[in-house]
Amino acid sequence: MSFASLKSQRQSKASRSYVTSTDNSKESHSTTIPKAIHPNDPTTSTPSNGGTVYHGIPENVEVRVSEISGRGLWARNLIKAGSVIISLRPYSFALASRYLDSHCSSCAATSNSGLLRCTKCRTVWYCNTTCQTNDWSLHRLECSALTKWAKSAPSKNLSVPSDAVRCLGRILWQKKKEGFDSSWSKEIDALQSHRHSLEPHVVENNTHLAHSLVRYLGLSSPGDLSEFGILSAGDLADLISRFVTNTFALTSPSLTPVGVSVSPLIALFNHSCDPGAVIVFPRSSRNSVEEPQMQVIALRDISPNEEILTSYIDTTLPRSIRQAALKETYDFTCQCQLCHDDNIIDPRESIWCPKSCGGMCPAPSDESETYHCVKCRAVVATPTFIMDALHIGQEALAKATSIQDTDHDKALQLTTNIIPRLVSAGLTPSCHPLLPLIGLHQSLFLSSLSADMTQELLDETIRIAAKHYMGLSAILRDGHPVRAVALAELGKLLAVDEPCPVTSPPSNIAFLPSGPARLKAAYETLVRARHELMIGFGRNNDGGELGRNIRETVVSLEKELGVWTQGIHNTLQDLLNFSRK
Numbered sequence: 001m002s003f004a005s006l007k008s009q010r011q012s013k014a015s016r017s018y019v020t021s022t023d024n025s026k027e028s029h030s031t032t033i034p035k036a037i038h039p040n041d042p043t044t045s046t047p048s049n050g051g052t053v054y055h056g057i058p059e060n061v062e063v064r065v066s067e068i069s070g071r072g073l074w075a076r077n078l079i080k081a082g083s084v085i086i087s088l089r090p091y092s093f094a095l096a097s098r099y100l101d102s103h104c105s106s107c108a109a110t111s112n113s114g115l116l117r118c119t120k121c122r123t124v125w126y127c128n129t130t131c132q133t134n135d136w137s138l139h140r141l142e143c144s145a146l147t148k149w150a151k152s153a154p155s156k157n158l159s160v161p162s163d164a165v166r167c168l169g170r171i172l173w174q175k176k177k178e179g180f181d182s183s184w185s186k187e188i189d190a191l192q193s194h195r196h197s198l199e200p201h202v203v204e205n206n207t208h209l210a211h212s213l214v215r216y217l218g219l220s221s222p223g224d225l226s227e228f229g230i231l232s233a234g235d236l237a238d239l240i241s242r243f244v245t246n247t248f249a250l251t252s253p254s255l256t257p258v259g260v261s262v263s264p265l266i267a268l269f270n271h272s273c274d275p276g277a278v279i280v281f282p283r284s285s286r287n288s289v290e291e292p293q294m295q296v297i298a299l300r301d302i303s304p305n306e307e308i309l310t311s312y313i314d315t316t317l318p319r320s321i322r323q324a325a326l327k328e329t330y331d332f333t334c335q336c337q338l339c340h341d342d343n344i345i346d347p348r349e350s351i352w353c354p355k356s357c358g359g360m361c362p363a364p365s366d367e368s369e370t371y372h373c374v375k376c377r378a379v380v381a382t383p384t385f386i387m388d389a390l391h392i393g394q395e396a397l398a399k400a401t402s403i404q405d406t407d408h409d410k411a412l413q414l415t416t417n418i419i420p421r422l423v424s425a426g427l428t429p430s431c432h433p434l435l436p437l438i439g440l441h442q443s444l445f446l447s448s449l450s451a452d453m454t455q456e457l458l459d460e461t462i463r464i465a466a467k468h469y470m471g472l473s474a475i476l477r478d479g480h481p482v483r484a485v486a487l488a489e490l491g492k493l494l495a496v497d498e499p500c501p502v503t504s505p506p507s508n509i510a511f512l513p514s515g516p517a518r519l520k521a522a523y524e525t526l527v528r529a530r531h532e533l534m535i536g537f538g539r540n541n542d543g544g545e546l547g548r549n550i551r552e553t554v555v556s557l558e559k560e561l562g563v564w565t566q567g568i569h570n571t572l573q574d575l576l577n578f579s580r581k
């Protein structure tokens with residue numbers, strides 16, 4: 001698995017607590033509001049910010065330091081939901097190896113008209129010569145490193161270093177170019193490092209990364225790193241630790257992780273499992289030189305003096321998995337309400353009431369002998385089949401995820417078999433591992449859709465997409481980009497022309513509307529998706545590239561529906577005229 005996918009699994013999704021807090025300021029980690037430090041005042045020098053001057057910090061945001069989470073970014077004024085809080089090009093980014101030939105290495109765009117390959121290293125691709133020229137000052141150095149790496153690679157699938165190694169290489173070349181005393185280098189050096197408190201297996205991973213980096217840079221020993229300002233093994237360990245703790249997944253406008261990115265300013269945001277803001281790459285810039293544009297968008301209104309928090313991990317995951325991921329990579333125990341309030345029934349870990357009252361019960365754990373419904377208060381002994389379903393579901397999820405690219409059919413068979421078992425055990429659609437299994441099932445189904453698909457296959461994919469959205473909407477805030485993308489996907493599937501006229505639906509498949517009713521459902525779903533995209537990908541961005549695509553589809557559906565309504569109107573008019581004759 002690439003560093004990009006690992007990172008994105010941890011950070012791409014954020015969520016909403018089941019009990020919505022009306023007091024947003026509760027999300028801050030200290031009882032007193034931390035004092036502001038003045039990051040843009042070069043005379044300020046506290047031990048916590050090292051006098052770092054942050055480039056591109058907007059007027060309505062300031063850096064403050066809290067005892068629990070260190071530096072963070074705070075709102076000075078009210079920030080409305082859907083506002084772009086920060087927009088910048090990351091200091092460094094690298095595409096994951098599998099996306100190098102489908103995305104431009106300068107602006108990260110995909111191209112329908114074909115990309116141009118660097119003729120020397122034959123590894124990176126560009127939209128055109130402008131993009132190539134823009135990237136040349138760094139690629140010049142990267143190009144020979146890539147060529148040497150490929151020559152000494154033991155096999156073809158190891159002929160390109162990982163995105164993490166390439167991104168670290170770019171950071172070091174750029175630091176050298178900018179000068180070690182430049183503000184660019186100081187911002188990188190001021191990223192938080194946890195090298196003194198890492199768990200042994202993290203140290204081991206970091207050591208592998210360090211060795212690969214030394215090899216990639218063409219150095220014979222770590223001692224040669226002094227030309228990059230790295231003077232000791234401790235400096236190298238710090239560099240790697242800073243990188244791991246502060247990188248973000250580079251994502252496509254529809255949230256596919258395609259690489260890694262580093263921005264020291266955006267790395268100042270602290271974490272919450274119910275964040276007020278998200279980090280996205282909406283592709284909103286008209287000028288490709290500014291892309292990839294990394295943006296922080298408010299998911300809800302953020303009050304003045306409230307800390308702006310983003311999420312580092314997939315917040316659709318249950319608490320124990322979130323906490324383990326945060327501890328391992330970021331070295332802290334999350335204190336957010338979702339992690340600490342035991343009175344919350346978390347839909348991520350819930351099953352339907354076995355007495356069918358429509359209420360939810362906390363999913364039982366290995367230790368619990370009984371479980372109770374929060375609605376009707378029924379207390380029920382935990383049947384072993386629920387525990388078995390939870391365990392088997394977890395194993396199936398791990399297996400299907402690991403083979404999805406190598407054995408599509410087997411992965412699909414696994415998800416097809418396990419989902420009904422979890423549903424009949426009473427898991428709600430947002431409960432782990434049912435929700436990620438439905439998400440995986442949907443993407444496996446989508447990859448098997450073709451122009452000559454059958455009506456049944458299309459209908460089944462629509463039903464899975466609807467279930468997926470339903471599960472996400474129980475845990476993610478309205479307008480969350482993950483939820484918005486899922487709804488757009490559902491709307492697009494509904495808008496696909498039905499492959500053949502529907503006679504009667506097979507009895508084992510629930511009813512789905514057809515013809516004009518389906519068109520109307522598609523229209524309404526896409527209008528709703530556009531509303532969500534405008535929040536999650538920014539109002540000023542028109543919902544990003546995906547929001548603009550959906551707007552075009554909505555307009556054409558409106559025309560189709562108009563033609564249809566006009567057709568009915570004309571037919572009625574003809575009938576009326578005929579009966580009058």
Ligand SMILES: C[S@@+](CC[C@H](N)C(=O)[O-])C[C@H]1O[C@@H](n2cnc3c(N)ncnc32)[C@H](O)[C@@H]1O
Nearest residue numbers: 068069070071192246267268269270271330332
């Ligand atoms: C990406 S950095 C965020 C900026 C960091 N606070 C700083 O001073 O540079 C991530 C680190 O911030 C700290 N952090 C972030 N969110 C936190 C939270 N909710 N509680 C405690 N520490 C947190 C952890 O040390 C984590 O490894």
